[in-house]
Amino acid sequence: QKEVEQDPGPLSVPEGAIVSLNCTYSNSAFQYFMWYRQYSRKGPELLMYTYSSGNKEDGRFTAQVDKSSKYISLFIRDSQPSDSATYLCAMSLNTDKLIFGTGTRLQVFP
Amino acid sequence: GAVVSQHPSWVICKSGTSVKIECRSLDFQATTMFWYRQFPKQSLMLMATSNEGSKATYEQGVEKDKFLINHASLTLSTLTVTSAHPEDSSFYICSARRPGGSNTQYFGPGTRLTVL
Numbered sequence: 001q002k003e004v005e006q007d008p009g010p011l012s013v014p015e016g017a018i019v020s021l022n023c024t025y026s027n028s029a030f031q032y033f034m035w036y037r038q039y040s041r042k043g044p045e046l047l048m049y050t051y052s053s054g055n056k057e058d059g060r061f062t063a064q065v066d067k068s069s070k071y072i073s074l075f076i077r078d079s080q081p082s083d084s085a086t087y088l089c090a091m092s093l094n095t096d097k098l099i100f101g102t103g104t105r106l107q108v109f110p
Numbered sequence: 111g112a113v114v115s116q117h118p119s120w121v122i123c124k125s126g127t128s129v130k131i132e133c134r135s136l137d138f139q140a141t142t143m144f145w146y147r148q149f150p151k152q153s154l155m156l157m158a159t160s161n162e163g164s165k166a167t168y169e170q171g172v173e174k175d176k177f178l179i180n181h182a183s184l185t186l187s188t189l190t191v192t193s194a195h196p197e198d199s200s201f202y203i204c205s206a207r208r209p210g211g212s213n214t215q216y217f218g219p220g221t222r223l224t225v226l
Contacts, residue, residue, distance in 0.1 A: 008151075034214070043116075043203050043217035044154070088153060096142055096207060098215060100153040 003027055006089055006101030015110050019076040023089035023101045026070065030091040030099075033065050035074045038086045038103065047087075048074065079108045113137050114206050116218035123194055124226055130190045131221045133204030139184035140206035144215060145177070148201040160187040194225040 006023045013019055021035075032051055036044035048063035050056050050072075056063045062075040072091070076083055089101040113136040123129050133143055141162045146154040158179050159167040166179035178190040187206075191198055201222050205215040 036217070041201075041220070041222065043114075043205075043219045046214060046216060049214055096144070096159060096215075097156060098144075098154075102153045 003099050004089065004091060004101045007104055008102050010105040010107055012107045012109065013079055015079060015081060015108055017079050017108070019079050019083070019106060019108075021074040021076075021087050021089075021104050021106070023072050023091075024070055025072075025091060025099075027091075027093075027099075028067070028070060029093050031094060032092045033063070033072050034090045034098070035061075035063055036088040036090060037083075038088060040085075044088055076106075079106075081108050081110055084108050112206070112208050112216040114204065114216050114218040116204055116221050118221060119219060120222040120224075122224045122226065125195055126193055128190055128192045129194055129223060130188055131202055131204075131223075133187045133189070133206070133218050135185050135206040135216075138206070138208055140187075141184060141209065142207045143181060143187040144205045144207070145179060145187075145189050146203045146205065148203060148220075150201075154203060157189075191223065194223070196225045199223055199225045 004025045035048040038044040050065050053065045053067045060077045064073045084107050086103040086105045088103045090098045092098050115134045117132045143160040145157045148154050157172045160179045160181040162181045168174045181187040203220040205217045
């Protein structure tokens with residue numbers, strides 16, 4: 001079993017839809033949870049960062065962490081074609097090492 | 111967000127040659143940088159952790175004599191792929207950890223290496 005599981009997609013939605021991206025993990029000791037967006041042939045860009053459980057909102061993006069279920073989510077409201085990218089979840093303990101999911105490829109069509 | 115640059119953005123080399131990739135943090139000093147490799151449609155795999163002024167820490171299965179890492183200053187880390195072979199062709203991405211208590215890593219744009 002992988003430490004972090006993420007559905008690779010692709011996920012195809014119409015412009016304006018609400019997108020839900022998810023990851024599950026097996027290590028209950030993870031404390032830091034991140035979502036990165038990666039465009040093709042580019043480096044990942046940090047979108048959201050959460051420590052421990054709870055929700056965090058930034059513009060159209062909302063990150064949720066449910067440590068009891070070992071489940072994290074990223075919601076994108078009013079999705080735009082420019083949101084089309086691969087979304088990577090990542091998590092870590094108190095160390096530097098990030099464990100990434102495989103990434104979910106999102107396509108938002110006009 | 112923080113800015114991390116990489117150079118070159120892409121490189122093509124012949125088998126057996128060495129290639130050096132630079133990673134720079136442009137707006138903060140990074141005592142710790144990381145090197146990842148990403149194969150097509152796969153996630154990022156950590157290769158090594160680069161600490162300023164000390165030896166890098168390599169992940170299991172990564173040959174330290176093949177992937178030489180130098181972190182000579184607080185804003186620059188280099189990865190040298192020695193005696194490159196076609197199977198080393200990949201997308202290499204660095205990141206820098208911003209000091210201040212969180213575990214946030216900021217990534218460079220990546221370097222695409224093709225070994226002929």
